[in-house]
Amino acid sequence: xxxxxxxTAPGNGKTYEFRAEGDMPVGIAKARMIEEIAxxxxxxxxxxxxxxxxxxxxxxxxxxxxxxLAAAGVKSGQNLLLL
Numbered sequence: 366x367x368x369x370x371x372x373t374a375p376g377n378g379k380t381y382e383f384r385a386e387g388d389m390p391v392g393i394a395k396a397r398m399i400e401e402i403a404x405x406x407x408x409x410x411x412x413x414x415x416x417x418x419x420x421x422x423x424x425x426x427x428x429x430x431x432x433x434l435a436a437a438g439v440k441s442g443q444n445l446l447l448l
Contacts (some may be wrong), residue, residue, distance in 0.1 A: 368434060368441040372398050373422075375446065376412070381405065392430030395419045398447060412447070420446040425441055 373380045381402055385394050396414035400403040403410040416432045417445065419428045422444045439445070 366435070366441075368439065370439070370441070371444040372402075373444060373446050374402060374412075375448065377406070380444075385434060387435035387439075388433050390431060390433055391419060391428045393428070394434055395428075395447070402447075418448045420448065422446060 367388055368385050370383045370385060371380050372383055381398070383394075383398055383401065385397070395417055398419075399412050399414050399417060401411065402412075420426065421428055421439060424438050424443075425439065426437075428434075428439070428445075
């Protein structure tokens with residue numbers, strides 16, 4: 366199931382739009398988000414996937430790398446924070 370997510374990076378104050386699959390592990394989704402943000406910002410990002418934290422704003426929790434987005438309760442249209 367495709368998900369459309371807004372991801373806010375408070376470090377630069379910008380929000381980015383992403384597409385992901387519900388069965389995608391959070392750790393992989395986080396790495397892809399960082400990759401796409403770095404590309405959008407011409408490599409101007411110092412965040413690494415192993416140290417970054419992905420939080421569900423509506424869920425009010427930190428998402429665990431090993432679970433899937435769907436299992437973490439993430440739904441299409443939600444906003445996530447990448448810290």
